[in-house]
Amino acid sequence: MGRKDSSNTKLPVxxxxxxxxxxxxxxxxxxxxxxxxxxxxxxxAIGIKEVGLMLAAILALLLAFYAFFYLRLSTNIDSDLDLDED
Structure with a gap:
């Protein structure tokens, strides 16, 4: 008899x-x-985190290009100066 009484009550959810x-x-x-x-x-909507990651990736890419060309050109200038001294 206890089972019937408990089955009739509804869950709070x-x-x-x-x-x-x-x-x-x-x-x-x-x-x-x-x-x-x-x-x-x-x-x-795009969150702030995604925008920040995209900006960081673009900045890293630009920095890599800058470093590559800086090192490439600075070694060429140094070798040109050494050749002119002879």
Whole structure:
């Protein structure tokens, strides 16, 4: 007999979900649509972390090019000076 009594009671989670469902049902369609669009925009927006990583990658690439050409040209200038001294 104890089993029948315990099976009739609803879980608190189910009661909470039912209450939330009623609250959402009371909202008008434009409000629900705006909430949905806001959530989608937040999900697809580029975050600060991604922008920072992209800027860091571009900066590292530019620094690598600069270092490559600086070392390449500075060794050419040094060898040219050595040849002119003869």
């Amino acid at each position: 189910d009661q909470y979900r039912k209450q939330i469902g009623k609250q959402d049902y009371k909202k008008t369609k434009p409000i629900l649509r705006a909430t949905k669009l806001k959530a989608e925009a937040k999900k697809t």
